[in-house]
Amino acid sequence: MKVAIIMNGLAGSGKDYLGARFAEREHGLHMEFKQHLRLDTARHYDVDIGEFLYRAKDADLKDSVWDLTGETPRNMLIHVSQNVVRPRFGLDYYGGLAARDMMRIEKSLFVVTDGGFLSELEPVSKAVDLVIVVRLTSDTYRYVYDSRGLLDLDGYPYSNTHLVQWHNDKTSGSAESFCRRLKNLVIDLAGIG
Secondary structure, eight states, rough: OEEEEEEOOOTSHHHHHHHHHEEEEEEEOEEOOOHHHHHOOOOOOOHHHHHHHHHHHHHTGGGSTTTTTOOOOOHHHHIIIIIIHHHHHHHHHHHHHHHHHHHHHHOSEEESSOOOOOOHHHHHHHHHEEEEEEEEEETTTTOOOOOOOOOOOOOSSOTTTEEEEEEEOOOSSSSHHHHHHHHHHHHHHHHHO
């Protein structure tokens, strides 16, 4: 059985940290929809891929103007996604690439830490047996402009896809506690307990 956990939440909600910890603890593969977008963006702007990846992943640098381009890496990513790739290849393009990778890779657990578009979720719902969208909220999030949002599955047509709300107030338990509770949820929803 292939299971995809899609972490969804605002910046600072803990989705990257908690998702990476769960993937590591359960021997899954930590993924991001934007892993291919980062490469496409570096190519589009004709900048060094290594330097761009460093700037795009760094919490401070991704929102700082890069002298070389006159834009922030975050805005560069948004521009390429919304104005270059999506109009040409469709709204589900990066979700389709992630779904393709999930079908090809010999793993049973995938943890995607940047879910925020239903159009990217749909190919994943078609490719795996069970999808759990973990919508994280936090009292400590920091608002920055992001084209992604909190996912709402009302009317979503795939019955293998479930939404759970999780409030990460940093006092509700450790990352280990989160991982144990999420593993129990996966076991319950997969019917393998």
